[in-house]
Amino acid sequence: MIRWITVLIITLLAWTPAHTAEFKWMDESGTTYTLDSLKGKPALVHFWASWCPSCRAEMPAFAQWVSNHPQIKTISVTLDQKAANATAFLQEAGIDMPLLLTDENQARKLGAQALPTTIIIDADGEVSQLHRGPRDWSSKAYSDQLLKSLLPEAQNAPLHAQR
Template sequence: MIRWFAALMLVLFSWVPAHAADFKWMDESGTTYSLDELKGEPVLVHFWASWCPSCRAEMPAYSEWVSNHPDIKVLSVSLDQKTENAEKFLNETGIETALLLSDEIQARKLGAQALPTTIVINADGDISQIHRGPRDWKNSEFSDQLLEVLLPEVQSAPLHSGH
């Protein structure tokens, strides 16, 4: 019984993400950034990789959603080990996004355990939503759920125009 309880506690604590400020990523030039630098504004962090079939399928709709919400701070972070692979995928699909890179260790710090993963961080720097696996970015309920945290000043107004 004690062994089972200890194993359960280990599993429960192993998936709890650290505070969002601990997450780091770098841009194409190798400059490293931290979420702590963005504290005070909500952020959507989307993890993907060019080798991930679900990511490849989801990316066009995700990219369109991001384009339709230019007032939201978004970090599209690739977990590709080679920059060239991520660049090639983005070029082939015509997706325009800054190439940001991180690794599995950093992604797990934020709570990503699968790809793709979308994480919403509120203005206080706390994780408010984690969505593991592919999502329907055209679904208004899902979009509204994200926007509720990402655009808190419009919570009382309808968030989706019905497109």
């Protein structure tokens, strides 16, 4: 019995995504990028798809959050197989965001097993936070949590100024 439990634990540990972020994506022109190019800077990676109802509902607030925080390196990547579907959704929703593409295998390398998924990559290129499922991007508490990880100066500063 203990042998089976040990095998199960080892299997589950092997299935858990690696903490070091290995991930590739491309832009509409076909240029491929990797997270290695961001080493030294934290980044927020957001996975979505136009066919995902939760993603569609969350995307306007996410786009507003990104717009409100231009100092954050944000990589918003669709898992749509056809770029035209993602482009049509972004246009329909009035979202002005670059179209970046990847596939399910690349997304899983970072631990995305559901959509939408938001992942924080630290300055060392490792996954520091993994948020599966839709989030309330208008929430100050959620925003503060992300900003504390993404802005080095925010780690030493109080979230609320004292008077």
